[in-house]
Amino acid sequence: MAIEVRIPTILRTYTDGAKSVEGTGGSLSELIDDLEGNHPGIKGRLVEDKDGSVDLRRFVNVYVNDEDVRFIGGLDAPLSDGDQVVVLPAVAGGAR
Amino acid sequence: MLTLSQEIYDAIVAHARRDHPDEACGVVAGPEGSDRAERFVPMVNAAGSPTFYEFDSTELLALYKDMDARDEEPVVVYHSHTATEAYPSRTDIGLASEPHAHYVLVSTREHGNSPGPVEFRSYRIIDGVVTEEEVTITTGEKSTP
Numbered sequence: 001m002a003i004e005v006r007i008p009t010i011l012r013t014y015t016d017g018a019k020s021v022e023g024t025g026g027s028l029s030e031l032i033d034d035l036e037g038n039h040p041g042i043k044g045r046l047v048e049d050k051d052g053s054v055d056l057r058r059f060v061n062v063y064v065n066d067e068d069v070r071f072i073g074g075l076d077a078p079l080s081d082g083d084q085v086v087v088l089p090a091v092a093g094g095a096r
Numbered sequence: 097m098l099t100l101s102q103e104i105y106d107a108i109v110a111h112a113r114r115d116h117p118d119e120a121c122g123v124v125a126g127p128e129g130s131d132r133a134e135r136f137v138p139m140v141n142a143a144g145s146p147t148f149y150e151f152d153s154t155e156l157l158a159l160y161k162d163m164d165a166r167d168e169e170p171v172v173v174y175h176s177h178t179a180t181e182a183y184p185s186r187t188d189i190g191l192a193s194e195p196h197a198h199y200v201l202v203s204t205r206e207h208g209n210s211p212g213p214v215e216f217r218s219y220r221i222i223d224g225v226v227t228e229e230e231v232t233i234t235t236g237e238k239s240t241p
Contacts, residue, residue: 009169009193010193059191061153061156086160088157090151091121091156091173091193092187092191093148093187093192094145094148094185095119095146095147096147096148096186
């Protein structure tokens with residue numbers, strides 16, 4: 001068993017067009033490192049350096065079993081086999 | 097080119113007027129790969145702001161799961177500018193993440209909540225490059241192939 005990760009259109013350039021890929025990890029940050037191994041470049045689209053530590057990008061939403069990870073520990077959110085992770089870029093913008 | 101029915105055009109404009117002076121936002125979904133904007137889905141602007149819009153993260157997930165189940169994609173992503181022209185801002189360009197979508201901007205700066213003409217323009221935004229496109233409004237019965 002592994003963790004299914006749904007990939008948004010804009011990031012499918014990193015997954016050869018695949019809408020979903022599989023990964024492993026006990027936390028979201030471990031999963032992202034695992035994904036980076038198979039899909040180089042994807043990590044930089046999901047996380048960024050914030051004040052010396054790594055955090056999820058402000059305009060990227062990640063959900064574990066339909067929960068926004070921001071409410072369940074962010075990059076430390078625990079994962080187990082069989083979980084479903086969905087990545088969705090924010091739909092946002094503004095006049096400035 | 098973006099082709100829209102009069103009904104959906106009117107629904108987008110009505111939403112923009114209703115939410116003025118805050119920005120209104122939403123999508124028009126359609127069958128994947130079809131480029132047909134068919135299902136109007138107004139969204140709540142979680143930012144509740146005259147200068148910014150963002151779909152609520154929980155509603156965003158629900159929307160994408162729903163589109164997925166229907167084999168749809170966002171054919172149009174729309175939002176309003178309430179004090180500036182209907183042209184993508186730097187923020188709009190930086191955050192545009194649907195390469196297949198038509199980005200529609202409506203400006204309510206002239207008439208606000210009142211009836212009256214609005215600016216209604218459509219763009220492709222791909223890798224930071226903005227290309228304006230023609231908008232064609234169709235009326236009457238849907239033609240069935």
